[in-house]
Amino acid sequence: AQSVTQLDSQVPVFEEAPVELRCNYSSSVSVYLFWYVQYPNQGLQLLLKYLSGSTLVKGINGFEAEFNKSQTSFHLRKPSVHISDTAEYFCAVGRSTGGFKTIFGAGTRLFVKA
Amino acid sequence: GAVVSQHPSRVICKSGTSVKIECRSLDFQATTMFWYRQFPKQSLMLMATSNEGSKATYEQGVEKDKFLINHASLTLSTLTVTSAHPEDSSFYICSARDTLNTGELFFGEGSRLTVL
Numbered sequence: 001a002q003s004v005t006q007l008d009s010q011v012p013v014f015e016e017a018p019v020e021l022r023c024n025y026s027s028s029v030s031v032y033l034f035w036y037v038q039y040p041n042q043g044l045q046l047l048l049k050y051l052s053g054s055t056l057v058k059g060i061n062g063f064e065a066e067f068n069k070s071q072t073s074f075h076l077r078k079p080s081v082h083i084s085d086t087a088e089y090f091c092a093v094g095r096s097t098g099g100f101k102t103i104f105g106a107g108t109r110l111f112v113k114a
Numbered sequence: 115g116a117v118v119s120q121h122p123s124r125v126i127c128k129s130g131t132s133v134k135i136e137c138r139s140l141d142f143q144a145t146t147m148f149w150y151r152q153f154p155k156q157s158l159m160l161m162a163t164s165n166e167g168s169k170a171t172y173e174q175g176v177e178k179d180k181f182l183i184n185h186a187s188l189t190l191s192t193l194t195v196t197s198a199h200p201e202d203s204s205f206y207i208c209s210a211r212d213t214l215n216t217g218e219l220f221f222g223e224g225s226r227l228t229v230l
Binding site: 032034036041042043044045046049051090092094100101102103104105106107 | 120146148150156157158160163207209211218219220221222223224226
């Protein structure tokens with residue numbers, strides 16, 4: 001079974017400041033890792049994903065994440081945030097075999113202040 | 115990217131009635147679809163895995179007789195909330211896995227169910 005922990009429930013940050021949203025996971029099998037963003041009353045949008053290869057993954061809207069196998073982490077970063085980045089961010093872990101069951105972390109609310 | 119369509123986006127029903135939510139993969143075949151439930155300001159909880167042509171696999175604690183799932187074709191899965199009650203009010207989201215075997219999920223935009 002796999003699990004995923006998002007260490008911060010809320011992250012307030014000023015506009016144009018850098019931000020890091022933390023995600024740790026555990027799994028007994030190989031996994032894929034994802035970050036999704038959800039704006040109010042909307043579905044989920046994929047920001048980026050790690051399937052294999054380079055551990056530094058670049059996504060949309062200037063976000064990037066680094067897969068660290070030894071620390072079982074997949075933290076999301078952005079060097080300079082905008083007001084429009086205010087949203088809920090979910091880290092997800094999916095099995096790479098056997099049905100691809102994917103579970104989500106509890107979410108981190110990013111709040112960008114002017 | 116791949117598109118998953120979910121319908122209806124919002125539905126209001128009376129207590130005791132049944133509601134069907136459809137999830138369609140529009141430009142790819144999905145042998146596996148997943149249904150999630152999201153309570154306000156909470157994460158997504160996996161309810162069940164829907165496999166084309168076979169019975170759905172439900173997560174622990176999810177009532178299979180309450181939440182009927184059918185995956186009759188490679189592009190359509192349906193979730194029926196039977197005899198709905200106010201506590202079933204929630205945001206239901208489906209996702210579909212493409213057959214390229216990447217494991218990536220494509221999500222529908224969700225269906226907000228309100229049971230009066």
